[in-house]
Amino acid sequence: MSAVVDQPYAYQRVELTEPDWRRIPGWSEVTTAEWESAQWQRAHCVKNLRQLREVLGAGLDEAFLADLDRDQRERATMSMLVPPQMLNTMAASDAPGQPGFTEAFYADPVRRYMIPVFSDRRTDWPSHPYASRDSLHEAEMWAVEGLTHRYPTKVLAEVLPTCPQYCGHCTRMDLVGNPTASAGKLKFGLPPADRLAAMIDYLRATPGVRDVVVSGGDVANLPWPRLEAFVGALLDVDSVRDIRLATKALMGLPQHWLADDVRAGMERLGAKARQRGANIAIHAHVNAAQSVTPLVARAAQAMLDTGIRDVRNQGVLLRGVNDSASALLDLCFTLLDGAGIMPYYFYMCDMIPGSEHWRLSLAEAQELQHQIMGYLPGFATPRVVCDVPYVGKRWVHQVSRYDADLGISYWTKNYRTGVEAEDPLALSREYAYYDPIYLLPQRGQAWWRARVAGGLQLVENA
Numbered sequence: 001m002s003a004v005v006d007q008p009y010a011y012q013r014v015e016l017t018e019p020d021w022r023r024i025p026g027w028s029e030v031t032t033a034e035w036e037s038a039q040w041q042r043a044h045c046v047k048n049l050r051q052l053r054e055v056l057g058a059g060l061d062e063a064f065l066a067d068l069d070r071d072q073r074e075r076a077t078m079s080m081l082v083p084p085q086m087l088n089t090m091a092a093s094d095a096p097g098q099p100g101f102t103e104a105f106y107a108d109p110v111r112r113y114m115i116p117v118f119s120d121r122r123t124d125w126p127s128h129p130y131a132s133r134d135s136l137h138e139a140e141m142w143a144v145e146g147l148t149h150r151y152p153t154k155v156l157a158e159v160l161p162t163c164p165q166y167c168g169h170c171t172r173m174d175l176v177g178n179p180t181a182s183a184g185k186l187k188f189g190l191p192p193a194d195r196l197a198a199m200i201d202y203l204r205a206t207p208g209v210r211d212v213v214v215s216g217g218d219v220a221n222l223p224w225p226r227l228e229a230f231v232g233a234l235l236d237v238d239s240v241r242d243i244r245l246a247t248k249a250l251m252g253l254p255q256h257w258l259a260d261d262v263r264a265g266m267e268r269l270g271a272k273a274r275q276r277g278a279n280i281a282i283h284a285h286v287n288a289a290q291s292v293t294p295l296v297a298r299a300a301q302a303m304l305d306t307g308i309r310d311v312r313n314q315g316v317l318l319r320g321v322n323d324s325a326s327a328l329l330d331l332c333f334t335l336l337d338g339a340g341i342m343p344y345y346f347y348m349c350d351m352i353p354g355s356e357h358w359r360l361s362l363a364e365a366q367e368l369q370h371q372i373m374g375y376l377p378g379f380a381t382p383r384v385v386c387d388v389p390y391v392g393k394r395w396v397h398q399v400s401r402y403d404a405d406l407g408i409s410y411w412t413k414n415y416r417t418g419v420e421a422e423d424p425l426a427l428s429r430e431y432a433y434y435d436p437i438y439l440l441p442q443r444g445q446a447w448w449r450a451r452v453a454g455g456l457q458l459v460e461n462a
C-alpha cells in the first residue's frame with residue numbers, strides 16, 4: 001500500500017467552463033448562436049479604449065483606462081485587438097460594476113499580456129539595452145521575402161502580417177499588426193500571391209528542407225481558399241514532410257476553426273497529407289489555463305477529427321501570467337486532459353522593446369523546467385526554451401556559460417544559417433542572451449549602468 005505523499009504540485013482534474021459573456025454589459029443580449037459565430041466575434045473585437053469602455057461599461061475604473069491610454073501612447077509595440085472570446089476569460093468570476101472588478105481585471109493573467117497598461121511595465125529598465133525590433137533577426141535570414149531559413153532542414157513561412165488577436169509581447173512586433181505610437185511596422189514589398197509563389201519556388205529548389213512552419217501573423221487571418229491553396233502546394237513539394245500551421249486563434253477565436261468551410265478544407269488537406277505520407281499539425285499559443293474553454297476544446301477536437309497529425313501548444317513564459325510551476329502544470333494538464341492539445345514548448349519571452357517586466361531570467365526558466373518535470377507524461381512535458389539570436393531554440397539547460405551576476409548567458413550552435421555561410425568560426429563562436437537587468441545583484445546592475453553611460457559596446461558573440 002502506498003501512502004499519500006505531499007507533493008509540491010497537487011494534480012486535480014478540472015472541468016472546463018465557458019464564462020458567461022452575458023455578465024458583461026455590452027454583451028448582455030448576445031445569443032449563443034452569435035457568440036459561436038466567427039463573423040460575430042471578428043466584428044466585435046475590442047480595438048481601442050472607447051470600445052473597451054463601451055463593452056465593460058462603467059464597471060471599469062477610469063484610472064485603468066488612463067493607464068492603458070498612457071501605455072498606448074508611450075510604450076505599446078502592438079495595437080489593441082482582443083476578440084470577445086478572450087476578453088470573456090478575463091476576470092471571469094467577476095462582473096463589471098461589482099466591487100473589486102477593476103482590481104480583478106488588473107490582476108488577470110490574460111489581461112496582463114493582451115491589454116498591457118503603463119503601470120505593468122518597468123520604469124527603471126522598460127527595455128533591455130540590447131532589445132531590438134526583430135530580435136531573432138528573422139528578416140535577415142529571409143531566403144525569399146517572408147521565408148526565414150534559420151535551421152538546416154526547417155523554414156518559417158510568414159504568410160501574412162496580421163492576426164485575429166494581438167498579444168502585447170509579440171516577438172514579431174516588427175512585422176505584425178498595425179503601427180503604434182512607438183512602433184512602426186515593416187511592410188512586405190511583394191504582392192501576397194507573388195510572395196507565396198516565391199516561397200513555393202524556393203522550396204521546390206531546396207530539397208534539403210523537409211519541415212515548414214506556416215505562420216505570420218496567424219494563419220486564421222488568411223482567407224481559407226488561399227491558405228488551402230498554399231498548404232496544398234506545399235504538399236505537392238516532394239521533399240516537404242512536416243507542415244505546422246501556427247494559429248493562436250485556436251484559443252483566441254476557436255469559432256474560426258469550428259466553421260464548416262474551415263473544417264471541410266482541413267479534412268481535404270489532412271487526406272492529401274496522409275496520401276503523401278506527410279504530416280500536418282496545428283500549433284496553438286495558449287499561455288494560461290483559463291483560456292482553455294469548452295469552445296477551445298471543441299475546436300481542437302474538430303481539428304483532430306480531420307485526421308491531421310496533432311494539435312500542440314507553444315506558450316510563452318511571462319511574468320505575472322504563468323511564471324510558476326503550478327500555473328504551467330495547470331495549463332498543461334488543462335490542455336491535455338480537457339482539450340487533447342499536446343504541451344510542446346514554453347519559450348522565454350524574446351528581447352523586444354518594452355518586454356522587461358514580462359521576461360524571466362535564464363535561472364528562473366531553468367528552475368521552472370526543473371519543477372515541472374515528472375508530473376506530465378514524458379511525451380507531454382514541455383521543454384522550456386530560449387530562442388537565442390542567431391542560434392535558434394535551445395533548451396534552457398543547454399547553456400554553454402552563464403554569468404548570473406551580469407545576466408549574460410552564452411550559447412553555441414551546431415549548424416550554419418545563410419548569414420554565416422562563409423564564417424569559419426560560426427560553430428565555435430558563443431552567442432549571448434541577456435537576463436532582465438533589474439533582477440541582477442547590485443554589482444551587475446552597476447555594471448550595466450556604467451556600460452550604458454559609456455555608450456554600450458557589444459559584448460555578444462564573443
Ligand code: SF4
Nearest residue numbers: 163166167170217248
Ligand atoms: S498571435 Fe502570435 S503573431 Fe499574432 S500577435 Fe500574438 S504572438 Fe504575435
